Amino acid sequence: MTDYDSPGLPFQAKEPMTGPTTTKAAPDSGAGRAADVAISARGLRKRYGSTVAVRGVDLTIRKGECVGLLGPNGAGKTTTIEVLEGLTVPDAGEVRILGMSWAQDARRIRPRLGIQLQETRLTGKQRVEEVVRLFRSFYPSGPTVDELIRRIQLQDKRRAYVRDLSGGQKQRLSVVCALAGSPDILFLDEPTTGLDPQSRRALWEVCETFKREGGTILLTTHFMDEAERLADRIAIMDHGEILVEGTPAELVDRLAGDHTIEVECTVALDPGVVGRLPSVQRVVLTGERHFITVNETHRAVPALMELIHRKGGRLTWLGTHRASLDDVFLSLTGRQLRDD
Numbered sequence: 001m002t003d004y005d006s007p008g009l010p011f012q013a014k015e016p017m018t019g020p021t022t023t024k025a026a027p028d029s030g031a032g033r034a035a036d037v038a039i040s041a042r043g044l045r046k047r048y049g050s051t052v053a054v055r056g057v058d059l060t061i062r063k064g065e066c067v068g069l070l071g072p073n074g075a076g077k078t079t080t081i082e083v084l085e086g087l088t089v090p091d092a093g094e095v096r097i098l099g100m101s102w103a104q105d106a107r108r109i110r111p112r113l114g115i116q117l118q119e120t121r122l123t124g125k126q127r128v129e130e131v132v133r134l135f136r137s138f139y140p141s142g143p144t145v146d147e148l149i150r151r152i153q154l155q156d157k158r159r160a161y162v163r164d165l166s167g168g169q170k171q172r173l174s175v176v177c178a179l180a181g182s183p184d185i186l187f188l189d190e191p192t193t194g195l196d197p198q199s200r201r202a203l204w205e206v207c208e209t210f211k212r213e214g215g216t217i218l219l220t221t222h223f224m225d226e227a228e229r230l231a232d233r234i235a236i237m238d239h240g241e242i243l244v245e246g247t248p249a250e251l252v253d254r255l256a257g258d259h260t261i262e263v264e265c266t267v268a269l270d271p272g273v274v275g276r277l278p279s280v281q282r283v284v285l286t287g288e289r290h291f292i293t294v295n296e297t298h299r300a301v302p303a304l305m306e307l308i309h310r311k312g313g314r315l316t317w318l319g320t321h322r323a324s325l326d327d328v329f330l331s332l333t334g335r336q337l338r339d340d
Contacts, residue, residue, distance in 0.1 A: 168199025
């Protein structure tokens with residue numbers, strides 16, 4: 001993988017990107033008031049031997065907000081979330097959950113969190129109703145068992161054994177277990193990986209209902225459409241750091257160039273030469289395909305075709321699309337979200 005841009009910035013934006021702690025909120029959002037903050041992390045660091053998993057992460061999530069944390073495998077997402085959930089102690093930095101700290105207020109924090117793991121192993125010999133009733137019994141208050149089962153649309157499966165559920169039904173069951181105590185904050189770790197489209201939409205509806213009722217969500221996902229659908233803001237992470245964050249529209253708007261050209265050809269192209277073609281803002285090479293961010297497709301494509309012709313090559317693939325979150329992610333990490 002080779003990564004170039006023109007005129008040579010690691011991520012060239014139309015205007016400076018806002019960092020994790022300086023993202024501008026709407027005037028009435030109350031982003032600066034502690035009472036409005038659900039999750040606050042400052043200077044988080046975590047090392048495992050010689051590997052630095054998290055290096056100086058700052059993140060603020062407001063109450064009632066859904067934030068999508070995106071990054072390739074090994075970016076530090078899981079470690080960051082485990083620190084926020086109180087499962088891992090950081091080497092440095094501060095975490096506050098609903099204004100409280102894990103060191104002093106763990107007993108008060110835990111009942112207010114709902115955690116859905118990427119893979120939840122439920123007892124296959126229990127029935128759906130029994131699982132929900134068990135998790136509901138862990139909390140002093142919350143929805144009734146009937147309400148929880150109805151929320152995940154498993155009424156017709158309430159007497160079914162967990163072992164007989166489909167993958168999508170098991171995922172919905174794991175999410176509703178996280179909702180059993182009416183949490184204020186919901187952590188979702190790739191909740192729809194491996195699910196069919198219908199099951200994905202069902203889980204999206206559960207998340208959207210939770211947020212409409214005032215809940216806060218921190219979501220990791222390998223699906224960009226899921227992040228765009230659910231997240232109010234997106235933070236892109238790699239090598240233990242949050243590279244940039246903002247609303248989906250802000251991130252796309254600040255990517256230099258309005259369109260992306262994808263091209264493959266029979267000759268090698270120098271990304272530096274391509275970067276100097278008319279209207280080209282950035283070039284990323286992954287394998288044999290070039291991803292070229294441009295302002296004006298009608299100027300860039302003819303110049304690109306002429307360059308390939310001069311080198312004695314021919315085009316084997318050409319596609320264009322409006323700049324998207326996928327392009328932002330590729331520009332920052334050099335990889336596509338689902339490469340791994």
